[in-house]
Amino acid sequence: MSGRYRPPPFWGRALYPFLMPLRLYNTLTKKEEDFVLLAPPCVTMYTCGPTVYSRPHIGNYSSFLMADILRRWLEVGHGYDVKHVKNITDVGHLLHDADHGDDKIQKEAEKENVHPLEIAKRHIEEYLEDEKLLNILEPAYRPRATEFIEQMKTMTEALLTSGHAYVIGDGVYFDVTSKTLTPYGALSGNTIDAVKAGARVAIKEEKKHPSDFALWKFCVSENVSHILRWPSPQLLPTSHYSLPTIPEGFPGWHIECSTMSRSLLGDQIDIHTGGEDNIFPHHECEIAQSESVTGKKPFVRYWLHKRRIDMGGAKMSKSLGNVLSLDDIRERGFDPMDLRYYLLSVHYRTHLKFSWKGMDDARKARRSIVEWMKESEDAECSLSPRLSAEVRLRRTKEGERVRGRDEGTEQWQKKFAEAMDADINTPAALAAVFDCMTWSRTSPLSSDERKSLRSFCGSLSHTFGCFDAAEEVIPRDVQSLMDARAAARAAKNFAESDRLRGFIEKTGYEVRDTPKGQVVRRR
16 A cells, blocks of 8 residues: 655755754664665655554554654655655464464454454554544555565575575474574674573474574464465475475564565665564564575664653553553543644653643643744734733743844754754754744844744644644534623623633633634633
C-alpha cells in the first residue's frame, strides 16, 4: 500500500541560514553522530509499524510520532526527500515475541471465532484512522507482511545456502554463532555468551544456541492449526532434517522487516526507527539477517529508538492491561492534537510518565501557541500595539530576560533549529518558541519582523504538526449561556454577565472578552 506524500514547503537555508549538521543518537554506536546520507538528497527510512492483533495504544503512537517529527524536520529544515516505509505486521508475530506459541493475530481470531485476516483488517482500519487524527504523515509505502511472503522465502533460502541458517523439526533457524558482519548483540549491548533465552526467546534442545531465532516456522506440532500458511522455502534434502515431506509454514517475525526494508529501500538504509522494546531481539535479528544476505555493512546507518511510556509506575503494555487508546484520550475531552503535543514535548530518549495533569498542561501550552500563531498571521496590525497598556506592562516584566530587540526573530529561529539539530531536542525547541512568543508580544515589531515571524510560525507548524487552529464545536447549553451573557453585557448588566460567566466555567469552558466580542473555549 502506498500513498506518496507531497513534502511541505522547504524553509531550510532561507529561514535557517545558520543550520548546523543534524546530529542523531545512534543506538548501535551509543553516541551522537553527524547525519550523513547514503545517497543525497534522498533519505531512506524504515519504521517498525504495528502488529494488528488489537488497536494500537498511545505508547505505540509515541514511537510513530518520534519518526514523524524526525521526518518532518528532515524535509522542512534540511530539504531532504524522505522515502519512508512503515510496515504492518499481519502474520507471524508470536506471543511474547518468541519462536513458539500462538500467533498474536490468530489468538485474537480464535477468541471471536473469525478468520485472522478479519481481525487484521479491522485493526488496520482503526490504526489508519488514528494516524490521520494524530496528523501523522502518510509514508511512501505501508507494506503488509502477507504481501512479501515470496521475498521472505527467498531470503531464508539464501541464508540456508550461505550457512547462516539450519533446519530442525519445527522450522528454519538463524545461527547467531555464524560469522556475521556486525557481531550479534552489538545493538543491544549483549554478547553471544551472555545472552540467554529468558522469557522472550524459547529454548529448544534442537537449536544450536539458545538465542538462535526462527526464520520460518513449519505447521507441525503446536503450529499445526496455524491458519495463515504457505508452501515452505526450497530447503535442503528432506533426509537432512528427518522429515518425510516439507510441511507448509509461515514466516518468523524478524525476517519480515528485513525483507520489506530490502525490497522497498535497498540493501542499506539511512535510518531505522522503533520503540526501545524492538532493540532486542527484533532489531538485533534484523541486522544479522540482512547483512548476512547482502554482505553489506552497515544494514542501517542510524538506529533511533523511542523510550517507553510509563503508566501508574509500570511501562504501558498490552500484556499488563494498562494501555490507553486514542478513544480513551478523546473521551476525557482532549483533542488528538493535545496528545500529539504531549508526546512530542518530551525528548524521545526520555521516559514519559503519563498523567492526566500532563495532558491538561499540554492542552493549555498547545492552545497558547495556537493563539499566538493566529495573532502573528494577522496582517492588519502588529502583535504588540493591539495589546492594552496594562497587558503590555505585565508581559514586558515577564519577558525582560528574552527581549533581544536588536537581534529580531532570527535569534529564536536559530535556537529552534539548534535544538532540532541536536538529536531532535523537542523540549529545547519548544522553549525557544515560548521565548519567541514572549519577545514578540513585548517588542514593537517592524513589517519585516512580522513577516519573518510568520515564516517562522509556518515552519514551526509544519515541523510539529499540531498547531493548526481548529474551530471548536460549542455545546448548545454553553452557547445559550454565551448568548445570554452577550445580551447582559450589551445592556451593561455586568453583575448578570459575571453570574453567567460562573455558570459557563462550571461546564468546563472559559470566557474571554476581546475587541471582537466574547470568545469561549474548553478549559
